Amino acid sequence: xxxxxxxxxxxxxxxxxxxxxxxxxxxxxxxxxxxxxxxxxxxxxxxxxxxxxxxxxxxxxxxxx
Amino acid sequence: xxxxxxxxxxxxxxxxxxxxxxxxxxxxxxxxxxxxxxxxxxxxxxxxxxxxxxxxxxxxxxxxxxxxxxxxxxxxxxxxxxxxxxxxxxxxxxxxxxxxxxxxxxxxxxxxxxxxxxxxxxxxxxxxxxxxxxxxxxxxxxxxxxxxxxxxxxxxxxxxxxxxxxxxxxxxxxxxxxxxxxxxxxxxxxxxxxxxxxxxxxxxxxxxxxxxxxxxxxxxxxxxxxxxxxxxxxxxxxxxxxxxxxxxxxxxxxxxxxxxxxxxxxxxxxxxxxxxxxxxxxxxxxxxxxxxxxxxxxxxxxxxxxxxxxxxxxxxxxxxxxxxxxxxxxxxxxxxxxxxxxxxxxxxxxxxxxxxxxxxxxxxxxxxxxxxxxxxxxxxxxxxxxxxxxxxxxxxxxxxxxxxxxxxxxxxxxxxxxxxxxxxxxxxxxxxxxxxxxxxxxxxxxxxxxxxxxxxxxxxxxxxxxxxxxxxxxxxxxxxxxxxxxxxxxxxxxxxxxxxxxxxxxxxxxxxxxxxxxxxxxxxxxxxxxxxxxxxxxxxxxxxxxxxxxxxxxxx
Numbered sequence: 001x002x003x004x005x006x007x008x009x010x011x012x013x014x015x016x017x018x019x020x021x022x023x024x025x026x027x028x029x030x031x032x033x034x035x036x037x038x039x040x041x042x043x044x045x046x047x048x049x050x051x052x053x054x055x056x057x058x059x060x061x062x063x064x065x
Numbered sequence: 066x067x068x069x070x071x072x073x074x075x076x077x078x079x080x081x082x083x084x085x086x087x088x089x090x091x092x093x094x095x096x097x098x099x100x101x102x103x104x105x106x107x108x109x110x111x112x113x114x115x116x117x118x119x120x121x122x123x124x125x126x127x128x129x130x131x132x133x134x135x136x137x138x139x140x141x142x143x144x145x146x147x148x149x150x151x152x153x154x155x156x157x158x159x160x161x162x163x164x165x166x167x168x169x170x171x172x173x174x175x176x177x178x179x180x181x182x183x184x185x186x187x188x189x190x191x192x193x194x195x196x197x198x199x200x201x202x203x204x205x206x207x208x209x210x211x212x213x214x215x216x217x218x219x220x221x222x223x224x225x226x227x228x229x230x231x232x233x234x235x236x237x238x239x240x241x242x243x244x245x246x247x248x249x250x251x252x253x254x255x256x257x258x259x260x261x262x263x264x265x266x267x268x269x270x271x272x273x274x275x276x277x278x279x280x281x282x283x284x285x286x287x288x289x290x291x292x293x294x295x296x297x298x299x300x301x302x303x304x305x306x307x308x309x310x311x312x313x314x315x316x317x318x319x320x321x322x323x324x325x326x327x328x329x330x331x332x333x334x335x336x337x338x339x340x341x342x343x344x345x346x347x348x349x350x351x352x353x354x355x356x357x358x359x360x361x362x363x364x365x366x367x368x369x370x371x372x373x374x375x376x377x378x379x380x381x382x383x384x385x386x387x388x389x390x391x392x393x394x395x396x397x398x399x400x401x402x403x404x405x406x407x408x409x410x411x412x413x414x415x416x417x418x419x420x421x422x423x424x425x426x427x428x429x430x431x432x433x434x435x436x437x438x439x440x441x442x443x444x445x446x447x448x449x450x451x452x453x454x455x456x457x458x459x460x461x462x463x464x465x466x467x468x469x470x471x472x473x474x475x476x477x478x479x480x481x482x483x484x485x486x487x488x489x490x491x492x493x494x495x496x497x498x499x500x501x502x503x504x505x506x507x508x509x510x511x512x513x514x515x516x517x518x519x520x521x522x523x524x525x526x527x528x529x530x531x532x533x534x535x536x537x538x539x540x541x542x543x544x545x546x547x548x549x550x551x552x553x554x555x556x557x558x559x560x561x562x563x564x565x566x567x568x569x570x571x572x573x574x575x576x577x578x579x580x581x582x583x584x585x586x587x588x589x590x591x592x593x594x595x596x597x598x599x600x601x602x603x604x605x606x607x608x609x610x611x612x613x614x615x616x617x618x619x620x621x
Contacts, residue, residue: 006093009247012089012247012251013254016083016086016255017254017258019082020082020405023075023078023401024401027075027399027400027401028401031399031401033399033400033402036399036400036402038262039405042258043258046254046258
């Protein structure tokens with residue numbers, strides 16, 4: 001399952017932006033920079049959408065097989 | 066300008082994470098490369114959303130991100146002609162009319178289509194000129210990236226070149242075209258999400274769109290209103306030359322015939338996806354001016370408003386428009402987001418370079434090596450040649466980057482050569498795909514004449530000190546170098562078009578049965594019945610066309 005996920009580009013993109021979102025949100029909170037916080041939250045939403053689509057596709061293909 | 070002291074470990078961490086992901090994609094895709102088709106053509110198995118994003122990202126290189134922001138600061142909203150006039154119509158034409166021939170003919174490259182449609186010499190001419198252009202273009206991209214890293218991060222020129230070229234080489238060599246395409250998609254999202262906050266905060270600081278309009282001259286906030294005369298707009302180009310030169314010849318010449326972008330559609334899973342690749346890519350392309358041009362306009366407005374922001378200057382005191390976007394990043398982005406912004410800039414350069422290198426290795430392997438040097442070797446041999454071509458392409462790019470460092474005008478020269486080669490090529494394709502009487506001799510001599518016509522026009526005219534090398538007193542002085550470039554393209558296209566027709570009338574065309582699948586009148590049009598009607602190429606193209614008309618009207 002994880003190997004299949006890693007091979008899906010949506011998962012990789014979701015993971016990448018998820019990490020960036022965590023970094024930006026934390027710097028936004030600890031350094032009190034609104035721009036980092038807002039961008040971090042937006043990237044986080046984007047990341048969740050990509051990860052969700054990827055996982056849904058993987059589950060679908062597993063069910064089919 | 067030196068940013069080294071302003072970058073914290075968080076910014077470097079973000080840059081490092083990006084490098085890890087880029088290389089990781091290459092490593093994970095390595096096991097999928099089993100033959101030359103996988104390495105050079107991605108096994109024609111890439112899903113539509115990936116080919117579409119890669120299609121737009123392959124063009125989202127240095128010239129686009131840095132150059133369009135620079136043009137935004139210099140010319141304003143008029144720069145959006147490079148999108149709404151100079152890209153979208155050509156992308157729609159490629160998707161609806163040309164992809165059926167590229168994909169349906171099963172050609173592996175644009176030069177190979179020329180071979181199937183015309184003959185060997187036409188393929189050879191295009192393959193050679195394209196291969197040379199791509200590696201030089203990749204080198205110029207590398208040079209610009211190294212210069213940026215040196216200026217912003219304080220890294221040495223040599224280290225920047227070796228690091229960037231090394232990373233592109235590793236991921237391209239491991240995963241081939243698939244790796245380059247996957248990375249282009251990641252880079253696309255990074256560029257958009259990394260630069261979009263700048264537009265938000267920049268617009269906020271100048272008082273929104275209304276505030277921006279108040280602080281900029283009216284000529285910088287409209288697209289068509291001041292185009293009736295060249296002297297009335299900052300670009301010094303009139304409506305006729307921009308419509309014919311950019312909107313027709315140059316844009317169709319680039320988007321419809323340049324293998325670098327067409328390759329992304331050719332690796333789609335099926336004909337329907339191949340046709341829809343440039344159409345889907347056109348949708349985000351319509352909105353890109355707001356990400357890449359608007360920051361330049363914001364920078365100009367900020368500089369005018371006296372809020373302590375100044376446009377960056379060169380050593381000689383002139384405005385360095387190319388540094389507009391980086392200087393805005395420094396101004397607005399805090400630690401963390403600055404790392405994202407800089408990584409987005411690096412991504413744009415690397416995606417441009419990887420795009421060029423992957424197009425080069427395909428054309429070298431299929432259209433030069435297999436066609437002329439070793440036609441009947443095993444697939445394993447061609448896979449090795451493809452990998453060697455990747456390494457060689459990157460080494461030549463490094464060499465070109467150092468050449469660009471030594472000769473200031475090499476970028477202008479290359480830009481000029483692109484115009485000479487791409488403009489007549491569209492005439493060849495237009496006639497080849499839509500007029501079955503066009504012959505191989507006509508196409509070849511048309512291309513040669515068009516290229517010579519372009520060179521001669523440059524030699525006998527002058528603009529901003531450029532051109533006029535053929536005669537002592539130039540016969541025409543253009544209002545700007547851009548107007549000159551547009552007219553050179555128009556002449557090149559016209560000469561190629563006329564010469565191809567004339568020679569075709571005096572030479573024998575191929576029989577109809579050899580042209581099936583290659584020429585419009587002899588090919589059954591594909592029917593995309595498996596998707597909803599509104600997702601089929603023609604309705605999709607119509608919808609996008611209407612959208613682009615709306616944008617032209619809104620910013621008229």
